[in-house]
Amino acid sequence: MKVAYYPGCSLHSTAREYDISFQLVCRKLGIELQEIPHWVCCGSSPAHVTSHLLSIALPCKNLILAEEMGLDTVVAPCAACFNRLKIAKQEVAEDSKLKKEVQEVLGKPSAGKIEVKHPLQVIIEDVGLKKVEEMTRRKLQGLRVASYYGCLLVRPPSVINFDDPEDPQSMDNLVSALGGEALPWAFKTECCGASFSLSETDIVFELSGEILNEALEAGAECILVACPLCQSNLDLRQKGIEKRRGKKFNLPILYFTELLGLALGMSMRQLGLSRHIVNPSKLLERKLAVT
The missing domain is CATH 3.40.50.11810 (Rossmann fold)
Structure with a gap:
């Protein structure tokens, strides 16, 4: 199984042990992680209290980059990143005006096909607890x-x-x-x-x-x-x-x-x-x- 990997800011700084342990576990379970090249901060809490457009455009940028990798799933270990990616994907799918605004900011069509998952989902749903056991x-x-x-x-x-x-x-x-x-x-x-x-x-x-x-x-x-x-x-x-x-x-x-x-x-x-x-x-x- 091969997935796009969005580590987010925390896993490259204060939560490096989460990044380390996740990558080791994936290797053991046969999950190939491909880190998204040139990913950007998802905006987390600060963006959506400052600018709604910014809070959607930032995660959409990462979704577009992940989609360009030719993979159908992006995994985000940080719950805040996971949440923002999921929300951004749904909002641009449901709001054509917002989708157009995001596209104007990013210069590319908003991603809509790639699936966003948390590592727990991948392990529970894709690997399965039976195999883990x-x-x-x-x-x-x-x-x-x-x-x-x-x-x-x-x-x-x-x-x-x-x-x-x-x-x-x-x-x-x-x-x-x-x-x-x-x-x-x-x-x-x-x-x-x-x-x-x-x-x-x-x-x-x-x-x-x-x-x-x-x-x-x-x-x-x-x-x-x-x-x-x-x-x-x-x-x-x-x-x-x-x-x-x-x-x-x-x-x-x-x-x-x-x-x-x-x-x-x-x-x-x-x-x-x-x-x-x-x-x-x-x-x-x-x-x-x-x-």
Whole structure:
């Protein structure tokens, strides 16, 4: 299977371990990633609060570049990038005036044929959990995992059309297939406050703090994520949240690709796990006997 790869800004900077682990996992599962040449920022949160046209033109630029590669699918690991690509594709398909404006800005027709997928979709729908389970070399040994999807991966459902928007199960099913315990909990799709990371940090501390608290109360030993913005807030800010709340969490925040990579036999070093602020090594050494 060959797909166009849109890493987005985060996976080339603050979330390099997500990029590293995703590429390693794809190689193992027989997925060939071809990075889009000369891709640009999707605009994420800043663009759509500044200019609607800009917020659509930026992701459309990437869709056009991906389509020019001759591939039928583009994969975007960042939930914000994935969300913006999906929204842009749908809006230009439904609004002829907007499509014309985007075309005037970009100088090319807007892309409309290429399918946008998140890595979770590729692994669940295209590779299949049965194959993943067959390839597992290291079971998760009942590791108690709170799967956190965030607010952008499965919403709005009319655009995303992937998993249940209120109680998604894709990551949970992956955890179960790998031998872990996917915990039921109420904050799977609550917002971590990523859009306010720089402008309203008090809001971020409150929202992310509630997520950490609920995961701990549910019995989680770690939180699994599929978005670099969520990972950053829950990992990077965790010490600050502990200080504000007077409560110790010590919850490693892992990308689902990292946990999958470990299950497929890779080492923590290979997967870039040393880049995490909340060190997951003791937990993983104890539960999975990995180094």
